Amino acid sequence: MDKPKVGIYGLTGCAGDQLVILNCEDELLDLVGSLDIKSFSMAASGADDQCQLDIAFVEGTVVQPDEEKLLKDIRQRAKLLVAIGTCAVWGGVTAMKNEVDPKKFIEQVYGPAGKVFEVIPPQPLSSFVKVDLSLPGCPIEKEQLLRGVASLLHGDLPKLPNYAVCTECKMAEYPCILVEKGLPCLGPITVAGCGARCPSYGLTCNGCRGPVDDINVASEINILKEKGFTWVDIQNRLRTFAAPAPPLNLQTLEEAKNA
Amino acid sequence: MKIVKLPKEKLAEFLSCLRAFGEIHAPTKRGEKSHVFAPLKEPAGIELDYTRTILPLKKYFLPPMETMFNFQAEKGYETPAEESDKKYIIFGVHPCDIHSLKILDLVFGGKYVDGHYFSRRSKAAIIGLDCIPDEFCFCRSTGTDFVDDGFDLFLSDIEDSYLVRVGTSLGDDMVKAADTLFQEVTVQDREKYKKKSIQRGQSFQSEIQLQDLPEIMDLEYESQIWQELGEECLGCGTCSMVCPTCYCYAVFDELNLDAASGQRIRRWDSCLFKDYALVAGGHNFRAQRSSRVKNRYFHKQRGFVSQYGRPSCVGCGRCKEYCPAGVDIIEVVNKLRSETRV
Structure with missing residues (x-):
């Protein structure tokens, strides 16, 4: 060949x-x-x-x-x-x-x-x-x-993970940054594949891999709002790495916030 | 059942005797508040007053990811070299987690016995330990707050000592190997134990009514509750990963760069993932998050009952404690009940 x-x-x-x-x-x-x-x-x-x-x-x-x-x-x-x-x-x-x-x-x-x-x-x-x-x-x-x-x-496309960083984080048994520390972790909406690298150091997932398919951005916003983060902070955080992704565009986020 | 007494100051000595039976794994601290089962290096590192570990014991027998076999175009396939006959002792296991192992044994020991699971399971001894429930525990309601079997030894805290129930002949060997450390149980010890049991029973703060839940779930199949839950749930998979009886896995092949060999892998899966019910042609039986959440509840509380005569939930509280969105199984069940029953 x-x-x-x-x-x-x-x-x-x-x-x-x-x-x-x-x-x-x-x-x-x-x-x-x-x-x-x-x-x-x-x-x-x-x-x-x-x-x-x-x-x-x-x-x-x-x-x-x-x-x-x-x-x-x-x-x-x-x-x-x-x-x-x-x-x-x-x-x-x-x-x-x-x-x-x-x-x-x-x-x-x-x-x-x-x-x-x-x-x-x-x-x-x-x-x-x-x-x-x-x-x-x-x-x-x-x-x-x-x-x-x-x-x-082999003439095939690889099977990539289509689930959130949380899954890999739990598999590795890292303490939850969001639940235990109350920090604005984007693990629940970010696509896995990194082995939860940042949470392994006790740091928040910043969403650098982009959104997982079918994210529930409204629920993530709700969680961050309840933890006391401002709307500007939340938006900036969500849109750092993948702003053109449809679930993260400004109008969608505005709707999700008010849902 | 043989019951003996181990004074607490003899525990460290007993642990060192146990090393002759295998590598000891015990609850240890991770992060600020969490615990995990990990190899015990020093007896001082053991955290016996833990409530729950992040991952349950399934991680030992059904690891998050494992190679089932290696394959090569010319040679066919071969099973990977296991860690020989290394034996484990898992020390300090709470009743709910012992019950979860009994459930997994049923599932993996069915008509098609899972050799990968049992090759590890048969090498592990279980030493149980009783516990005081926190606000997330509801094992009393699921009937899993006490164990009659499923352990080699089971320790119950009676202030200055442990009452040790001997569950198997291996457990008896362990006690005999450290014969001088154990004492006979006195009438006073029994009284202390009874007092402690009552105290423990009274300290449950959460309960759930599971009786007749399968019927209620059938009645509420179309309920709005599932829609609401789908809006709350992140679909992040946390609850499945930390659940002691979630045993789904995905099987796939990973290929090597030589273009002629690879590994067949199995990895934990979750019915909450969008790809879980995805089939050829791009069809998805559960494309909506709400239907996936509903499926998870139905499998635990309804499907499992039909198949095995009991729900697969053991009331450990992990799903509730670790859910980033705060989804609470007790609230969900109560809501379902309130639609149907007064």
């Missing part, structure tokens, strides 16, 4: 997800042994950015028209497109304030110099192209990436 041709790309983001790939130290030789990596600018020069791909891994958010063009080009060349990281899957932190016109931010940050580049409201990949597999996380989990690649090598 020919090795699948693979491209690994980064749009706007911190490049942390590509770094996770390089951090698979023990498995790196198996990984490059099983894939024919055509493009991975973070790791190697001499990329072939014209060839047809079996799998494209794309990190980051689309924030410029050039990135939209690049993404569409990658999509056209790739049989499968995998979004890696919460930015690519949900928009991530760059998309948390999309209700404000980006021109305002550019002016504030760059002054007149900002006029040289064009920006659009930051969006996840799925706003522009079909995404075949989404691996969320800020950054992605190494285990999920490796399992995902293994499944794709």
Whole structure:
């Protein structure tokens, strides 16, 4: 069997997800042994950015028209497109304030110099192209990436958890941050896969992996309100990593608050 | 039943004698308020006045995640090397948790015996310990506040000593191995025990009426209560994970990068998860959260009764204490009853 041709790309983001790939130290030789990596600018020069791909891994958010063009080009060349990281899957932190016109931010940050580049409201990949597999996380989990690649090598999509961080938190028997400490943990509405990493250190889940399917955001808001958190704090908390996700848009949240 | 007495100051010594019978696991502290069963390193680390552990004993016999077998394209499959014949002693188990093991034994020991479960179960000795209920406990109502069997030894606190009931021949061996530590039970000890039992009985703050609940649930199948509960429930799965008798699991394959081998895994599942009743073609028997919550109650309090003659709830209070949304099984049952009975 020919090795699948693979491209690994980064749009706007911190490049942390590509770094996770390089951090698979023990498995790196198996990984490059099983894939024919055509493009991975973070790791190697001499990329072939014209060839047809079996799998494209794309990190980051689309924030410029050039990135939209690049993404569409990658999509056209790739049989499968995998979004890696919460930015690519949900928009991530760059998309948390999309209700404000980006021109305002550019002016504030760059002054007149900002006029040289064009920006659009930051969006996840799925706003522009079909995404075949989404691996969320800020950054992605190494285990999920490796399992995902293994499944794709078998010609199948991996089975990712479709339940909340609470489930993994309880499996590992960590004391509940929400019930025991009264802190604003987003474990009940955030998709699992990290092994409840933050609660394992006694910290709240900040929702970096994005929402689990079928979340009950109204109930989460209710719990946080009862614990005395303000509506502004709750909204900001809920919308840090996945603001473009439908259950977290401002109008939905407003309705959920009043339900 | 043979009953002997162990003075409390001899407990540490008894624990060190027990090490000859296996690795001791006992309640220890985790975080500020929680407890877990964990390997006991020093006798001083034991927390005998705990009320409940986050996870019940099922974690030992049906681990949250386990490899059932490894497979390879050429060679077929092989079972993973188990931790040989390592024996365990689980010390300080409360009556509700012992009852839950009896329930799991029934379920996994049915027509198709679950070898994975019993290979571990048969290596564990159970040493019970009585307890004082807190506001979440309702084991008196479920008839699981006392055990007649299901333990090797069972310790009851009578101020300065424990009365030790010997439940099995293994338990008897344990007592004999530490013969000099035990004393005979006196008339005064019996009086103390009776007094303590009455005190314990009077300290329950929660109760639930489960009798005739299956019929009530059938009558309330379409009740608005399920809708309301679906709005409250986060579907986070916490109650299933911490429930001592929730035993559902999902089975799936994980593949290795060589594209030729992998592992078959089983992992705890919950009927509260959206994918639980998802079948081929994208059809979902319980797409609504309300129907999933209803299913969980129906299985515990109605389906299980039809199949095994008793509800599978043992009144441990974990679901109530750990639910982030504060869903309270007692309130739910009371609401259901109030619709039907005065």
